[in-house]
Every structure is written in C-alpha cells, then in structure tokens.
Amino acid sequence: MTADALSPSVTPLLEMQDISKSFSGVSVLRHVNFTVYPSEIVCLLGENGAGKSTLMKILAGVHTEYQGQIKWDGEAIKFGSTYDAAAHGIGIVFQEFNLCPNLSVAENLFLGREIRNKFGLIDYPEMRRRAQQTFSRLGVVIDSDMLVRQLTVAPQQMIEIAKALGGGNTRLLIMDEPTAPLAGAEIEHLFALMNELKSRGVSIVFISHKLNEVLRMTDRVICLKDGENSGEVFTKDTSEDGLVSMMVGRELDRLYSRRSGHATDEVVLEVKNLSGPPRIHDVSFQVRRGEIVGLAGLQGAGRTELARLIIGAEKKTAGTILLHGQPVNIRHPVDAVRNHIGYVSEDRKKFGLILNMSVRENTTMTIHRQILNRLGLISAAKENAVTDLYVSKLKTKIASREQAIKNLSGGNQQKVVIAKWLAIKPDVLILDEPTRGIDVGAKAEVHKIIADLADAGVAVIMISSELPEVLHVADRILVMHEGRLTADIPREQASEEVLMKAAVA
Amino acid sequence: MATADPSVPSPLLENARPGFHMRLLRSRESGVFIAFVILFGTLAILRNRTFMSTENLANLGSTISYFAILGIAVLFVIVTSGVDLSLGSAAGLCGYVGAMAIVATPNPIAGIFVGLAVGILTGVVIGAINGAIVAFVNVTSFIVTLGMLGIGRGAIYIIAKYYVAPHASPPRDSPIAVLGIPQTYVDVAQGRVLGIPVPVLVLVVVALLAHCVLTYTVFGRRLYAIGGNEEATKLSGIHVNWVKFFAYVVCSATCAITGMLYVGRYSQGSLVAGNGDELNAIAAAVIGGTSLMGGSGSVLGVILGACIMGIVANGLDLLGIPSEPKLAIIGAVIVVAAIVDVVRNRRRA
Structure with a gap:
C-alpha cells in the first residue's frame, strides 16, 4: 500500500522482493518484501527472532545464499560479499561494535584502507587530518590519537558510523539498535546526525525496539513477524499501540496487570554501609520478602558495581551484608550462590552464558x-x-x-x-538490565516472570536504565549517583522527574 | 543430517563436545581418521614387509600411545584455554625420579608400584607448581610452563649429577642415567597381552578414564565452561581458580604415566626422555580438533591426532629418512593439518 501511496515516478533505492532464507532446514524468512526510497528513514520493526538481522545480513552481503531478488537502483543485483555491498554504497552499523580497542581512533577508522606515504609506510599525519575532517563533518569532537578503549560508547559508535559511511558514496546506512547503548544527550546527537544524513540524500534503515524513537525519527515502518511481513505503515499514520499490535499480531496490554501479592515486612537482605571498588561509597538499604526494588541511575552511577559487591565478584572494603537478619560473609560468587543470592548480569554474552x-x-x-x-x-x-x-x-x-x-x-x-x-532457588535475585536488547513481547514476559518471582517470596532487585520500566515494575525505587544512594522512594511517590532529579544530583 | 545451507553451522556440530562422539565421528574427526587410514594404506603398500611386521606394528602402537597419553594430559589444560609446554620435561623428570625409586626398591615387583607412585607423585608436584602460579598468581600459562620446561629438564641433570646408584659405582662428575632397572619392570612395561603392547593397554585405560572425567564429572564440565567463558563461570558460583589448578595437576600427573613407560622402553631413567614431546602432544591435540582458544576438544580426537603423529614418524623411519629432515617433515605435517582444519572451518562457518 505504501509503495502505491508514494509517487510512482520515484524509483526505489532498494527493493528486496520475495526473499526467503533458511538455516539448516529451518525457515527464517518467507517471501519477505522490503523497499527503501531515496532520502528516507525506514524502521525495520519486529520482535527478536522475527528475521530482521537475517534480512539485513542478506542486504549487507553477509549471507549470500537466499531465494528472491534484490534490486538496487532499479537493477537486479546479488551482493557476493560485504565488500561488494559496501562498494555499492551500503553501510552497516552492527549492534556490537567491531573495533580494535588497542588501536587509535584514526587507525580504526582507516583499518584495511590505511593511507600510505611515498615510502609505502603509514602516513599518520594525513590519516589524522582526514579523521578530523570526517568527524567534523559528522559534527563530533573525537581526538583521533586516543585509543579506542579509552573512549566511551558514544564516540565508539561514531567511529562505527564513520566507518560505515566510508568513502562518502554510501547511499544506504543500516543501523541496528544504535540507541541501545546511548544516554539522553548522545541519542539526541545521533538523531540530529541521522536527519542530517537524510537531508544529504542518504537513506537509513533504523532498527530499534524503542517505539517512541521509531515514531519520532522514521518516515515509514515495515514490520516482520516470524519471518514474514506483518505490516507496513507510514509513521505519521500510526501510534505506539499500532506498532505493538503489528509486532505481536494483537493489541498487547503492555502494562501487565499488577501482581496480586505485596511486599511483606520481613527483611531478607540488608546492606549496611557497603563500600568497595571502584566507587561504591557507604550504601545501605533493605529488601523485603516479596518486594521488587528498582535500582535506577545513570550509566556509570555504580549500580552494576554495587551488585557485584553484594555477590562477592569484587571485594568490599567496608560494610556488612545481612541475610534474614544474620550477617553473612560473601567473598566470592560461590558464597552468594550458597546463600541463595542470584545475579542476572547486564551483559549476558560476557557474564551470563557459555x-x-x-x-x-x-x-x-x-x-x-x-x-x-x-x-x-x-x-x-x-x-x-x-x-x-x-x-x-x-x-x-x-x-x-x-x-x-x-x-x-x-x-x-x-x-x-x-x-x-x-x-538455585534464590531468596534474593538481582537482575541487571534484564530487558536490555530484547523485544517488546519478551520484555512483557520478563516483567511477568519478575512479578511472579516476587509473588513467590523472592526479594528482587531490578537494575534498569529505563525509567518507565522501573516505575512500572518496582514497588520501591532506589536511585544511585556516583556510587552513593541518593533516593529511596515508594512507587506511589515516584515519577520520571523525581527519579531523574535524584539520578543527576 | 540434512543441512540445507552449508554456509550455516549446524547446531549439532557447533555443540560438538565429548558427549557427542558419534556425531563428531561424522564430522571433524572423520577427516583425521581418513587421513590415518590413507597413511596406513600407503605404508602398507610401500613398505609392506617391514611396516606390517608384528614388531613394527607393536612399535607403532607404543609410539602412538606415548603421544596420545601426553596429548590427553595436555587436553585437560588446553580445554581451559591454557597450555602446558612443560609436559615433556615433566614426563622426563617423573620417569627419572621414578626410576631412582625402582632401583632403590629391593623387591622388583614392589619396585613397579613404588616407582609408579613416586613418578606420579612427582607429576602432581610439578602440576601443582604450574597450576598454583597460573591459577592463583594469574601468570599466563604459556610463560609459566615454558619456564617449567627448562626447570624440569635442568632438575633432571642436577639430580643426575648427585645421584649415586645403590651398591654401585663411586661418586663421579658427569650426570648419568639411572641404570640397573630390573628386567621385571622392563618386561611389564614393554610386554604384550594377547599381542597388544602394554603401552596401548595403558592408553586405553587412561583414555576411558579421561573421557569419563571430561564428560560425566562436574570437574570436566567446569573445565569446558572455563574455556568457554571464564568470567561467566566464576559468576555462576564456581571456584574457577581451583578448577584450573587441578587441570594442571591432572595434566602433569598423567604425563608421569608416559614418563614411567619411557623407563621401560629405554630400560633406564634417561636424561633426555620426553625431550620435545610437547610438540607431539600439543600437535596431536590440535590435529584432533582441540581448540587452543579453549572450550572444545575430545579424548577421541586427541587419540586420532596422535595416530597421525605416530604413523608419520614411523613411516619416515621406515622410508629411511634421517632424523633431521624427519623433524622438519613432522613440523610441516602439523602446519598442514592446522591449515586443513582452518579451511574446513571456514567452509562451515
């Protein structure tokens, strides 16, 4: 319907027609159509496992075996490799960065296409100059001599974007969850950059689970579900609920019904004056049986570090931890498990799974x-x-x-x-960003699981950077700022404004 | 199994670990096995009389067994993403000390057991030193065991210099081997049961035990887990350091078994036994599909890898190749095997 709605005189930049793909006999994509017009930001929406990544990997030349046809600029084409796709002007910024942390910004930017001087050696001054040029065009200030590992996530992402834009002939930029690791101001900057690119004629495929961002930034939304097209709509004609129903195929009650149980008065975990590396200072709080305590704060406020101190992954320098009123000596995660304290880490691939x-x-x-x-x-x-x-x-x-x-x-x-x-039949369960990088449907399920756990008597601590999630799930909210607790607020009195104020003060 | 798209790793192959030997046989290890069969067939045709003689086949089986036992030993460490370069020195030192104990024991039957016990105990000590430094002090295994390679071999010479055999020659200046190993010991270590050389039988026992430990015990599971993701394993409430420590202990203690077999083979506590064996053992493990990155590898794979190493060495001897080019050819075989493996992986991934 959308294609018809647009002026037929405009040739689509990209047409993927009737794309099917299977892995080991398991069909992942079935007859998917995906079209992008010039100077357009398209959202590719869908739950995890819907086939978004596979579709984009076909487009970027990562998967070369598939059924169906790709038309680029009106001509049928088959990308044989990622280089091939890049040469045609397709750039991709993956969710996980592909940077060498031990190399400098400039070295990363020109990795594989280093500039050489007349002796055939790397021309560092020229690379530095060109890097600064690139960054100023993107409107960011990054010292090109810094090592990548010294940078925070936002500048690292800018390097990835700069790499994806490559020599400047990029016409389609694919961004897989680019806002996931970013904070407020950084997101705003990214959005400004996206609009800037769009005005220069670059089309963008924007993959995100944050629906407010999708509504704000994109022109059109194409939705996949279970490997098939499940809807396509102009962004201006839809709403969050509309998007959600496209994704899950039904009007999802995103606010799961409040759980029946309530926190008891029985204190399960008590943390007293806990301090430890790198920056946790004098933190005290209690968690009751059946209670969900939200732990909010900005990136780097020390929430994960607090969790790691509690479970003994780092050595505390002061303070006591009491379980059921008894002091316990937790020096290693082994002791935490023995005392039925569980920790779902923020980075499941690095710390959670083999x-x-x-x-x-x-x-x-x-x-x-x-x-x-x-x-x-x-x-x-x-x-x-x-x-x-x-x-x-x-x-x-x-x-x-x-x-x-x-x-x-x-x-x-x-x-x-x-x-x-x-x-481990936990008495205390700490969940660190439990819904990061998972889709709306799974998110609601995880929220339900957390509520059920609390109802079953577990004392839950949920760390989350998404304030709506904290407000929605927690009974009581702790806020951290620079390693200290700055607020302890019952949900009834909490609002995004109150929490944000405590997080920055 | 039906793989519609060869560019995609099948979940089964991806998950290939000791519990899946039958499936493994159809994939990675099948290639090694076929290579072994081809080498075997070629030698059987080229040098039929010498190669297929009972004597040579027994010799081949023994050689493969020494390599395989050492390979299985180092598998315990490699699976955790470490490495043990000191295994040849450990085998030599354990053998030498064990030989001293054999000679010092008046009763030759009792000597077998005393020698084995002392040899393996020596292995435990070497492994404990390696393991403690790697696991608790957190020094890279490569450098710790490289140092131990030198220390172990040096220790043999130091001990040998001051060693005085009971009821034998007066003190002297140069280090010598432990001579006077009782014939009973040699007969046992070099003997055959139903035509099968004792080293092969020892390998079978070691292999079965190691397979069970790696596959069915918590210790084994944790070794693979550490190799897969050490941090996640630690956070799951596992004393990662202790598990790693014991990996090195098991490794050196197992090397001692080969060391004691060498005592029988050379009829003495040799100064040079096990020299350079780290090459053969680690090559056997890698040819057999063990990843040096940790987290994968199987006993069956190591044995197949040792078969390749053993038959190449044996074949080159039979073809009359002198020992210097022989070493170079064996080195080349290792590199070629590694290339083949990478190419195979690339095609699958």
Whole structure:
C-alpha cells in the first residue's frame, strides 16, 4: 500500500522482493518484501527472532545464499560479499561494535584502507587530518590519537558510523539498535546526525525496539513477524499501540496487570554501609520478602558495581551484608550462590552464558552439585529434568535442550540466564538490565516472570536504565549517583522527574 | 543430517563436545581418521614387509600411545584455554625420579608400584607448581610452563649429577642415567597381552578414564565452561581458580604415566626422555580438533591426532629418512593439518 501511496515516478533505492532464507532446514524468512526510497528513514520493526538481522545480513552481503531478488537502483543485483555491498554504497552499523580497542581512533577508522606515504609506510599525519575532517563533518569532537578503549560508547559508535559511511558514496546506512547503548544527550546527537544524513540524500534503515524513537525519527515502518511481513505503515499514520499490535499480531496490554501479592515486612537482605571498588561509597538499604526494588541511575552511577559487591565478584572494603537478619560473609560468587543470592548480569554474552555450550549445560551451571547421581557423576536425567522444568516455566523457545545457546534470540537467551538463577532457588535475585536488547513481547514476559518471582517470596532487585520500566515494575525505587544512594522512594511517590532529579544530583 | 545451507553451522556440530562422539565421528574427526587410514594404506603398500611386521606394528602402537597419553594430559589444560609446554620435561623428570625409586626398591615387583607412585607423585608436584602460579598468581600459562620446561629438564641433570646408584659405582662428575632397572619392570612395561603392547593397554585405560572425567564429572564440565567463558563461570558460583589448578595437576600427573613407560622402553631413567614431546602432544591435540582458544576438544580426537603423529614418524623411519629432515617433515605435517582444519572451518562457518 505504501509503495502505491508514494509517487510512482520515484524509483526505489532498494527493493528486496520475495526473499526467503533458511538455516539448516529451518525457515527464517518467507517471501519477505522490503523497499527503501531515496532520502528516507525506514524502521525495520519486529520482535527478536522475527528475521530482521537475517534480512539485513542478506542486504549487507553477509549471507549470500537466499531465494528472491534484490534490486538496487532499479537493477537486479546479488551482493557476493560485504565488500561488494559496501562498494555499492551500503553501510552497516552492527549492534556490537567491531573495533580494535588497542588501536587509535584514526587507525580504526582507516583499518584495511590505511593511507600510505611515498615510502609505502603509514602516513599518520594525513590519516589524522582526514579523521578530523570526517568527524567534523559528522559534527563530533573525537581526538583521533586516543585509543579506542579509552573512549566511551558514544564516540565508539561514531567511529562505527564513520566507518560505515566510508568513502562518502554510501547511499544506504543500516543501523541496528544504535540507541541501545546511548544516554539522553548522545541519542539526541545521533538523531540530529541521522536527519542530517537524510537531508544529504542518504537513506537509513533504523532498527530499534524503542517505539517512541521509531515514531519520532522514521518516515515509514515495515514490520516482520516470524519471518514474514506483518505490516507496513507510514509513521505519521500510526501510534505506539499500532506498532505493538503489528509486532505481536494483537493489541498487547503492555502494562501487565499488577501482581496480586505485596511486599511483606520481613527483611531478607540488608546492606549496611557497603563500600568497595571502584566507587561504591557507604550504601545501605533493605529488601523485603516479596518486594521488587528498582535500582535506577545513570550509566556509570555504580549500580552494576554495587551488585557485584553484594555477590562477592569484587571485594568490599567496608560494610556488612545481612541475610534474614544474620550477617553473612560473601567473598566470592560461590558464597552468594550458597546463600541463595542470584545475579542476572547486564551483559549476558560476557557474564551470563557459555556461548558454545547448550541450553542444558547453561541452565545447570549454578547447580552442578544437585545434578549428580549416586556415583557422583552428572546425571543426564536430572539435568534434562531441570532444563525442561525451566524451559516450560519461562516458556523459552528452543529447538532442543542441546541447541547451542548462541543460536537463540536475545529474549530466549535471557530466559536461560534467568533459569540458571531460578535453579538455585534464590531468596534474593538481582537482575541487571534484564530487558536490555530484547523485544517488546519478551520484555512483557520478563516483567511477568519478575512479578511472579516476587509473588513467590523472592526479594528482587531490578537494575534498569529505563525509567518507565522501573516505575512500572518496582514497588520501591532506589536511585544511585556516583556510587552513593541518593533516593529511596515508594512507587506511589515516584515519577520520571523525581527519579531523574535524584539520578543527576 | 540434512543441512540445507552449508554456509550455516549446524547446531549439532557447533555443540560438538565429548558427549557427542558419534556425531563428531561424522564430522571433524572423520577427516583425521581418513587421513590415518590413507597413511596406513600407503605404508602398507610401500613398505609392506617391514611396516606390517608384528614388531613394527607393536612399535607403532607404543609410539602412538606415548603421544596420545601426553596429548590427553595436555587436553585437560588446553580445554581451559591454557597450555602446558612443560609436559615433556615433566614426563622426563617423573620417569627419572621414578626410576631412582625402582632401583632403590629391593623387591622388583614392589619396585613397579613404588616407582609408579613416586613418578606420579612427582607429576602432581610439578602440576601443582604450574597450576598454583597460573591459577592463583594469574601468570599466563604459556610463560609459566615454558619456564617449567627448562626447570624440569635442568632438575633432571642436577639430580643426575648427585645421584649415586645403590651398591654401585663411586661418586663421579658427569650426570648419568639411572641404570640397573630390573628386567621385571622392563618386561611389564614393554610386554604384550594377547599381542597388544602394554603401552596401548595403558592408553586405553587412561583414555576411558579421561573421557569419563571430561564428560560425566562436574570437574570436566567446569573445565569446558572455563574455556568457554571464564568470567561467566566464576559468576555462576564456581571456584574457577581451583578448577584450573587441578587441570594442571591432572595434566602433569598423567604425563608421569608416559614418563614411567619411557623407563621401560629405554630400560633406564634417561636424561633426555620426553625431550620435545610437547610438540607431539600439543600437535596431536590440535590435529584432533582441540581448540587452543579453549572450550572444545575430545579424548577421541586427541587419540586420532596422535595416530597421525605416530604413523608419520614411523613411516619416515621406515622410508629411511634421517632424523633431521624427519623433524622438519613432522613440523610441516602439523602446519598442514592446522591449515586443513582452518579451511574446513571456514567452509562451515
């Protein structure tokens, strides 16, 4: 409908027609159509596992085996490699950066196309000059001599964008969740840059789960669900609810019904005057049985560091931790597990999962002693039973228990991480950004899981950078700023404004 | 299995670990096995009389067994993404000290057990030193075990210099081997049961034990987990340091078994036994599909890798190649095997 709606005289920049793709016999994309016009920002929307990444990887020349046709500038084409796609003017910024942290900004920017002087050696002054030129065109200030590992996420992303824009002939820029790692002002800057690129004639495919951003930034939304087109709409004609229903195929009640249970008066976890590296200072709070405590704050406020101190991943320098009123000595995550304290980390690939292991092996990582038979060997039956229990409890979508965890979507990976911590029968569960990088549907499911846990009597601490999520899920909200607690607010009295004020003050 | 798109790794292959031996046989290790069969067939045709003789086949089986036991030993460390370069020195030192114990024991039957116990205990000590420095002091395994390679070999010479055999020659200046190993010990270590050389039988026992430990015990599971993602393993409530420590202990103790077999093979506690074995053992592991990045590798793969290393060495001997070019050819085989593996992986990934 959209194509008709636009002037027929405009040739689409890109037409992907009837694209199908399967992995090992499992069909991932079925007859998908995807069109981009010049100077247009298109949102590719869909839950994790809907096939967005696969479609974009076909476009970027990563996957070269598929059915269907791609037309670029009106001509049928088949990209044989990523270089091929780049040469035709397609740039992609992946969600995970591909930078060498030990090299300088300029070296990264020109990686693989270094500028040489007449002796054939790398011409650093020229590279530096050209790098500064590139960055000033993008409207950012980055010292091109800095090592990438010294930079924060936002400038790193700018380097990726600069790389994707390459020599300047890029006509289509694909951005996979570019705002996920960014904070407020950085997002604004990114948006300004996107608009700037658009006005220069570059088309952008914007992949994001943040619907307010989609509504604000894009011209058109194309939605995938389960590997098929599930809707296409001009952004100005839709709303958040409209987008959500396209994604999930129904009007989703995004605000899950409030849970029935309430926090009790029984204090499970008490943290007293906790201090420790790198910057946690004199933090005290309590969490009650059945309570969900939200932990808000800006990036770098020390929330993850606080969690790591509590579970013994870092050594505390002062303070005590009491469980059920008794002081406990937690010096290593082993002690945390023994005391039924679980920690779902913010970065599941780095800290949560063994990527080359199966769903089964990941689920039982925390309970090796409980899956043994009488001979002291690992019992396949016990392992399978535990795995099946949590797969069905959390409704994890897997092909089999033996499926490698890296082949699951983000939401399902997260469920396996949660499963391994439910397996220890936690009294206290700390969830660090539990819905980061997962789609709306899975997000609602995770919220439901958290509520159910609290109802079952678990004391829950949920760290989240998304204020609406904190306000929505938590019973009580703690705010951190530069390693200290700056607020402890019951939900009824909290609002985004109140929380933000505490987070920055 | 039906793979519609060869460019995509099948989940089963991706997950290939010891529990999946049958599936593994169809993939990575099948190539190694086919290579072994081809080499075997070629030698059987080219040098039929010498190669297919009982004597040579027994010798081949023994050689493969020494390599394979050392390869299995180092597998425990490689799986955690470490490496043990000191394994040849460890085997040599354990063998030398074990030989001293054998000679010092009056009863030759008791000597077998005393020697084995002392040899393996020596291995435990070497492994504990390696493991403690790697796991608790956090020094890279490469450099720790490289140092231990020198220390171990040097220790043999130092001990040998001051070693005085009981009821034997007077003190002297130059280090010598431990001589006078009782014939009983040599007969056992070099003997055959139903025509099968004892080293092969020892390998079978070691392999079965190692396979069970890696596949069915918590220790084994944790070794793979550490190789896959050490930080996530630690956060799951696992004493990663202790697991790594014991990986090195198991490795050196297993090397001691080969060291003790060498005592039988050379009828002495040799100064040079095990010299350069780290090359053969690590090559066997890598040819057999063990990733030096950790997290994958299997006992069966190591044995197949050792078969390749053993048959190449044996074949070159039979073809009358002198030892210097032989070393170069073996080195080339390792590099070629690594290239083949990378190419195969690239095609799958």
